[in-house]
Amino acid sequence: MFALTTAFVAAFLASNAAAHGGVNRYIIDGELYEGWAPFSGGADQETIGRPYSSYNPIMDAADATIHCNDDGSASANQLTATVAAGAEITAQWDQWTHREGPVMVYMADCGGDCSAVDSSTLEWFKIDEAGLLSGTVGDGEWGNGVVVDTLEWTSTIPESLAPGNYLIRHELLALHQSNTPQFYPECAQLEVTGSGSAKPSGDALVSFPGGYSMSDPGVTIDIYDSATAAETTYQAPGPAVWSG
Template sequence: MISLLASLLGLLAHHTAAHGGAVNYTVDDIWYPGYDTYGPTSQATAPWLPQRPWISNNPIFETTNTSLSCNVPGTSIPAQSYIPILPGQSISAVYYSWVHTVGPMIVWLTPCGTSCSTLDPSTALWFKIAERGLLSGDILEGMWFQRDFVKWDGSPSLWTEKLPEGLKAGKYLVRHEIVSLHSANRPQFYAECANLEVGGTGDRVPGEEYLVGIPGVWSMDQPEINIDVYDPVVGNQTTYKIPGPPVWI
């Protein structure tokens, strides 16, 4: 694999205009490439690509959109490679030029069975392995993890989370999702998915209470999603509960 530093520096200039998205991944300082939205379309079926293609930097607005699971057209085009990882290890998703600051960030997993190539993520059952929300202050001006995530100097933002200890070995999709709430009553969803090959001898799996469909987990009936952060009654609040199931750890 290409060295982490060289890879990040090489991609930086290429992605500075991006609206936002996970452009590659790292596990133990080993770099794994993501789909290049400015690159050739042939990469979508390349044997080295672990990330499902996402051809648009634009957000998804509809909570019922089937592309909500793995972006456009990641629901229908699988990746061919897998990122090897063990339970308890951390994976970092690398972003460039992320500019939004309000809203939760969540990492999801779903098992693929024998192959992620045959999995339709819009009909799969997902579980949370991490979620990050409001860290301090109020909803409008406070310190969200998403605000802290932004790197205004142009350096890459790394979102690092750990896989659950004892996770059952097998093939999984990992889904990094950012929900931006800066537009009143018009949430923006950004998500990318990549293939994982989880090793080890673990046998733990989440119970049914942790499992949800995507789409299905979000609804405009949820006040945390259908939200106007500029309304003082809302914006001055100092707590924000991320909707959906609890995190499975």
């Protein structure tokens, strides 16, 4: 009986992991950087990705780990990638299966060495998002669908952004379960170079947790409700995209 139970649990966990995903690597200026590998142990990993424990979703917008899907700390061997303001950064996933929902990309100024910063204390600004791209909520093309098809997402670091040390946060919000949002955020460390001087302020900045609420129209949504499914617009949660 125990052997059967153990096999069942292993199969259940594997099937759930296969249905989910997390950022596994980054491409910056043609150079490949490894991201965190949540099932490969932690002590000896050297990556620009911040640690996260699994591919499982965060189910509550107020969850204490929604900033970077972790306790807020850097790894023991944390690396930082250098990227020029105005350059592209591509996040890559090994797996992703949920087409419905937005892709959102944030950054946060560490105010110094990111490895010494708790990501839950930072203020974040959105640099990219893609929600409902075409069609209707119930039968349209979504940003998440692009990730399903390509297993990657490319964003541009705002050209006017002031140089410094930043975290970048890629988040997939899956809406395939009625009124049950699934958040998948992962973070990495960047050193931004360039001659820009712009920094976001005011309404462009949010904290995590705090940036979203379960009552936000883009968070708790039933895409199978007939009236909602017929809509041709969708409001992604969080602030507007800051372009600098």
